[in-house]
Amino acid sequence: MGNSLEYLKNQVEELKKDGVYRKLPINYGPCSNVIDLNHNQVVNLSSNNYLGLASHDRVKKAAIEAVEKYGAGTGSVRTIVGNMDLLENLEILLAEFKKEEAVTCFQSGLNCNIGAIQAIVNKGDLIISDELNHASIIDGVRLSRADKAVYKHSNMEDLERILKEKRDNYNTVLIITDGVFSMDGDLAKLPEIVKIAKKFNCLTYVDDAHGSGVLGESGRGTVDHFKLHGQVDFIIGTLSKAIGVIGGYVASKAVVKDWLLHRARPLLFSTALPPAAIGATIESVKMLMESEEYTDKLWDNARYFKEKMSKLGFDIGHSETPITPVMVGSESKTMEFSRELLKNGVFVSGIVFPTVPKGTGRLRCMISAMHTKEDLNFAIDVFEKVGKELNII
Numbered sequence: 001m002g003n004s005l006e007y008l009k010n011q012v013e014e015l016k017k018d019g020v021y022r023k024l025p026i027n028y029g030p031c032s033n034v035i036d037l038n039h040n041q042v043v044n045l046s047s048n049n050y051l052g053l054a055s056h057d058r059v060k061k062a063a064i065e066a067v068e069k070y071g072a073g074t075g076s077v078r079t080i081v082g083n084m085d086l087l088e089n090l091e092i093l094l095a096e097f098k099k100e101e102a103v104t105c106f107q108s109g110l111n112c113n114i115g116a117i118q119a120i121v122n123k124g125d126l127i128i129s130d131e132l133n134h135a136s137i138i139d140g141v142r143l144s145r146a147d148k149a150v151y152k153h154s155n156m157e158d159l160e161r162i163l164k165e166k167r168d169n170y171n172t173v174l175i176i177t178d179g180v181f182s183m184d185g186d187l188a189k190l191p192e193i194v195k196i197a198k199k200f201n202c203l204t205y206v207d208d209a210h211g212s213g214v215l216g217e218s219g220r221g222t223v224d225h226f227k228l229h230g231q232v233d234f235i236i237g238t239l240s241k242a243i244g245v246i247g248g249y250v251a252s253k254a255v256v257k258d259w260l261l262h263r264a265r266p267l268l269f270s271t272a273l274p275p276a277a278i279g280a281t282i283e284s285v286k287m288l289m290e291s292e293e294y295t296d297k298l299w300d301n302a303r304y305f306k307e308k309m310s311k312l313g314f315d316i317g318h319s320e321t322p323i324t325p326v327m328v329g330s331e332s333k334t335m336e337f338s339r340e341l342l343k344n345g346v347f348v349s350g351i352v353f354p355t356v357p358k359g360t361g362r363l364r365c366m367i368s369a370m371h372t373k374e375d376l377n378f379a380i381d382v383f384e385k386v387g388k389e390l391n392i393i
């Protein structure tokens with residue numbers, strides 16, 4: 001037995017040689033602006049908790065109340081006894097929030113992509129996907145067994161070229177894009193994609209994991225930002241990022257929900273979301289619907305941080321959202337930068353190949369409404385110090 005795992009040992013050695021081997025950091029408390037990471041107090045610039053809702057008192061209280069009424073687990077998949085009224089209520093609330101006909105919840109955003117794509121297209125259909133789409137979309141596409149074509153990132157000429165070449169060979173063609181590209185923070189050209197989809201009679205699918213709770217009125221997402229309600233066939237959102245809990249959903253026409261409840265495999269073969277998560281999510285969404293205070297604070301913080309970092313001479317890419325990449329380049333230098341920042345009290349994880357293309361390593365700063373000006377100023381000062389020491393600025 002021992003020797004048969006030799007190949008994995010070798011692969012791990014390769015990681016070490018490339019300077020990208022790492023141990024998982026341990027957070028000893030809640031996901032907040034300052035965290036107790038490996039028993040060091042550090043400013044947290046690496047969570048998707050955009051609005052600070054993950055540990056908000058109202059959200060925690062809602063989770064506790066849901067547990068008291070419904071218990072810790074749901075006991076089965078949704079199609080048996082796991083479909084609690086709490087979950088039905090969340091779906092109704094989310095449909096209202098998203099201004100779409102229906103919402104179907106999944107256990108995570110990844111589950112959504114893995115489950116929905118394979119349910120809505122088949123062998124013999126065509127999926128056209130942006131080259132920078134999230135890994136869970138790529139996996140969902142694979143599982144669908146549909147043919148796949150990839151267009152250059154946000155390049156509408158390339159998308160049209162593929163359609164002119166291939167459209168006529170298929171009945172169903174689905175165009176898939178991230179709403180916000182998670183590694184660069186740029187937005188999909190959604191109005192143009194919708195127009196092209198109409199022209200070539202295609203379906204559209206937007207994964208808005210990083211747009212949910214961030215863009216549009218009170219964080220209604222990229223589709224709301226571009227005022228395209230009713231014009232995108234499948235809108236995926238996550239409840240794990242700005243909403244602060246866990247889960248994912250598809251917002252769509254009612255018929256899509258009908259179909260997903262019969263064919264989406266994560267709904268048929270994996271246990272339903274637990275009550276604590278559902279209760280907490282309902283409260284988060286209500287908070288967004290009540291006030292724009294959270295999204296306003298997020299954008300204020302993001303603008304402030306970007307302006308200061310740019311003035312210091314860092315290359316912060318071309319983000320249009322609070323995601324702020326600090327471009328470094330080489331994989332090992334990126335990881336070194338991250339380690340040095342951590343020693344100085346700032347946690348920003350390095351993002352390297354295979355998450356992004358080789359040679360485009362970066363520190364991805366995730367700005368949040370939970371950060372105070374003091375947190376941001378502290379982080380900016382540390383960036384300046386370490387950036388100069390490593391000759392990055």
Ligand SMILES: *Cc1c(COP(=O)(O)O)cnc(C)c1O
Nearest residue numbers: 108109110134182207209238240
């Ligand atoms: C984070 C992310 C997901 C996964 O969402 P989870 O709820 O964490 O599983 C899916 N798609 C995109 C574009 C993401 O950024």
